[in-house]
Amino acid sequence: MKKILRVRTGIEKQVEHFLDQVSLSGLIFRQGCEYYLSGKEEDFERKIQEIADCEHVGDDLRRSINEHLYSKTLIPESRGDVMELLENMDSLLDRFKGTLWRFRIELPEICEEFHYDFKQLINASIEANEALVESCRAFFIDISKISSHLHKVSYWESESDKISIRLQESIFSKKDLRLSHRMQQRDFAHSLDKIADRAEDIADKLNIYAIKRSL
Amino acid sequence: MFSFFLSSGFFLGWSLGANDASNVFGTAVGSKMIRFKTAAIYCSLFVILGAVISGAGASHTLGKLGAVNALAGAFLVAFSAALSVYLMTLAKFPVSTSQAIVGAIIGWNLFSGSVTDINALTKIVSTWIFCPALSACFAIGLYKATTIIINRFKIRMFRLDLITRYSLLSAGIFGSYALGANNIANVMGVFVPVAPFSHITLLGLTFSPAQQLFFLGGMAIAVGVFTYSKRVMMTVGTGIFPLTPVAATVVVWSHSAVLFIFSSQALEAWLLSHNLPTIPLVPVSSSQAIVGAVIGIGLLKGGRGIRWRTVTGITSSWVTTPIIAALVCFISLFFMQNVFQQKTYTPVEYNITQSAMQRLMDSELPHAPFEPLMWETFPNGMAFSKAIHSAANLNNEQARSILAIAELFEVEISSDLIQTLKKGPFTKEQINILSQLEGRTFQHKWEIKSALAEKSKMFRYRPADKQWNSHLDDFFSQLIGRMQS
Incomplete structure (x- = not known):
């Protein structure tokens, strides 16, 4: 009995730790982008390293949780849903890391006048991610609270869409820009907007998992 | 010979273990929440405990429906029930051992000319309807309460998983005990009146012949659980999950x-002590209790997921299973008696003797219409029942009482008989009182009961003490059985 209780407490902690990593990766991403936009290269490099470590810890935790779920045959009825959820959250973490690495590889030249909108877009994506992480925590701890977090995900995704469209319009209406420069900035705006879209997709699935578990 | 005849009871027990254990642990094993081996060990252990400790209650009602008084008869009753269960399972009809055994006993009653106690039959049949309905009500109440508790205490997913796991194991253990206590009567009930066992004292505990039989039946159920229930558990587990x-x-x-x-019986005693109406102790169907509970939850969720075909199947099985079992039993008895020359029943004759008439006159029962029937011996209960019904307009209760008064049981309490009884499951005090009747002859069972009641208050029925009276009934059925053999 003690052993089983220990396993339960252990896996609960692991899940919480994993969600902490997803939330943390969002915060690192935001800071990394800000450093990039303000040209602080050293700080940006540090954030690249931090997000890589975060992703590594997240992967290890996810594998360990999956192993526990199967070897101890825990929550047999929701095991598939939980694993899918964690995989999706991990893919969000990967997306943060991937986008930050794109900045490092492509070194896009973001026009000064678009910085505000880019920061707004990053902020909307991170808020959507935070709301999603809170929904996931509610799924494991108190299922009745899920809906109060899920609607925030939708709100920030819609905000992100609006900012992204506004930003893309501004990019293409600005004169004296090469098409390749326009397209690169558009792509970055698009990939930042994709983070919020992905968060909303995961939130929709989470809503279904919650309905399946509701009594 | 007894062990050969008991084999049909084992067959019935095995099929009960193979099928009904899945109701108890199917969900837990099918969903891999509990390993099959763990489930099988707990299930077997508690089925046996339930059968030995609490198995007597439900077997009384079956005994009232028809006292199978010959070993070959008991063999065929259990065999017909088991065969009907097997055939119905092959035909993919929902089946219950309780309904099969009731049908088989009625088949024996028809063959032997015994009268089927309509009161006991009504009591049993009404519980077949009452059982799934009650199970549905329980499920609704319990589900509501559980939902409130989970929402109120905000139980986390993994902790809820742990609680559910232990709850499933506890429910399985409780269910196995209840299954043993309730359904052992189906398996071994018919052998109780004909079992040649005596009381056994082991480690300070005394086991009655019925308990020894129930232990053997419990073992047969356990074998069924270990050998065949895994497949059924997997099906039920995934079907209900x-x-x-x-x-x-x-x-x-x-x-x-x-x-x-x-x-x-403990619950019955508690209800009686609080002047509350009691619930009849009757073997009910485990499968139907499960389906009733599932339907209850289905109704609570709006009724969309209910499989009405299953409900129709259950309703039809209330009629088809007993009829098939009765037919199989009747035909098998015919073959056993006429082809294998085995005694399938001990004829019970009826006669309104002088003493029987006197008792009728002393009681509030009608007696004048039966004067023309005096001294006429009827070969069986059915013939006598027909005669008294044509002589007077009687209700079921009156007819049952007159049948009991006129039933012939001629016996002389000789010293040899006392010696035989000494080897039986009776106390020294009981034997001493029985010895005081030495030399006397009796024509009816009630005469023996009255004579003993005159000698000691330990043989007197108590008006409001159902438990005592049931205990006394047990004693008299043992005594009459020994005298008969």
Whole structure:
């Protein structure tokens, strides 16, 4: 009995730790982008390293949780849903890391006048991610609270869409820009907007998992 | 010879273990929440305990329906029930051992000319309807309460999983005990009046012949659990699991509670002591209790998921199973008696003797219409019942009393008989009082009861003490059985 209780407490902690990593990766991403936009290269490099470590810890935790779920045959009825959820959250973490690495590889030249909108877009994506992480925590701890977090995900995704469209319009209406420069900035705006879209997709699935578990 | 005849009881026990254990642990094993081996060990152990400790309650009602008084008859009753269960399972009809055994006993009654006690039959049939209905009510109440508790205490997913796991195991253990207590009467009930066992004292505990039989029956159920129930458990587990695990746990608890209340003598005594109406102790169907509970939860969720075909199947099985079992039993008895020359029943004759007439006159029962029937011996209960019904307009209760008064049981209490009784399951005090009747002859069972009641208050019925009276009934059935053999 003690052993089983220990396993339960252990896996609960692991899940919480994993969600902490997803939330943390969002915060690192935001800071990394800000450093990039303000040209602080050293700080940006540090954030690249931090997000890589975060992703590594997240992967290890996810594998360990999956192993526990199967070897101890825990929550047999929701095991598939939980694993899918964690995989999706991990893919969000990967997306943060991937986008930050794109900045490092492509070194896009973001026009000064678009910085505000880019920061707004990053902020909307991170808020959507935070709301999603809170929904996931509610799924494991108190299922009745899920809906109060899920609607925030939708709100920030819609905000992100609006900012992204506004930003893309501004990019293409600005004169004296090469098409390749326009397209690169558009792509970055698009990939930042994709983070919020992905968060909303995961939130929709989470809503279904919650309905399946509701009594 | 007894062990050969008992084999049909083992067959019935085995099939009960193979099928009904899946109701108790199917959900837990099918969903891999509990390993099969763990489930089988707990199930077997508690089925045996339930059978030995609390098995007597439900077997009384079956005994009232028809006292099978010959070993070959008992063999065929159990065999017909087991065969009917097997055939119905092959034909994919929902089946219950309780209904099969009732049908088989009625088949024996028809063959031997014994009268089927309509009161006992009504009591049993009404519980077939009452059992799934009660199980559904239990499931609704329990599910509501569980939902409130989970929402109120905000139980986390992994902790809920742990609680559900232990709850399933506890429900399974309770269910196994209740299954043993309630359904052992189906398996071994018919052998109780003909068992040649004596009381055994082991480690300070005394086991009656019925308990020894129930232990053997419990073992047969356990063998069924170990050898054949895994496949059924997997089917039931995955079949029921579209319910959430919490709902599945509620279903098993409801099923177990229903089986328990239909077999608990302690609960009956408690209800009696509080002047509350008692629940008849009758073997009920474990499968129908499970389906009743699932339907209950289905209704609570709006009724969309209910498989009405299953409900129709259950209703039809109330009629088809007993009829098939009765037919199989009747035909098998015919063959056993006429082809294998075995005694399938001991004829019970009826005669309104002088003493019987006197007793009728002393009681509030009608007696004048029966004067023309005096000294006429009737070969069986059916013939006598027909004669008294044509002589007077009687209700069921009156007819039953007159049948009991006129039933012939001629016996002389000789010293040899006393010596035989000494080897039986009777106390020294009981034998001493029986010895005081030495030299006397009796024509009816009630005469022996009256004579003993005159000698000692330990043989007197107590008006409001159902437990005492049932205990006394046990003693008299043992005594009459020994005198008969």
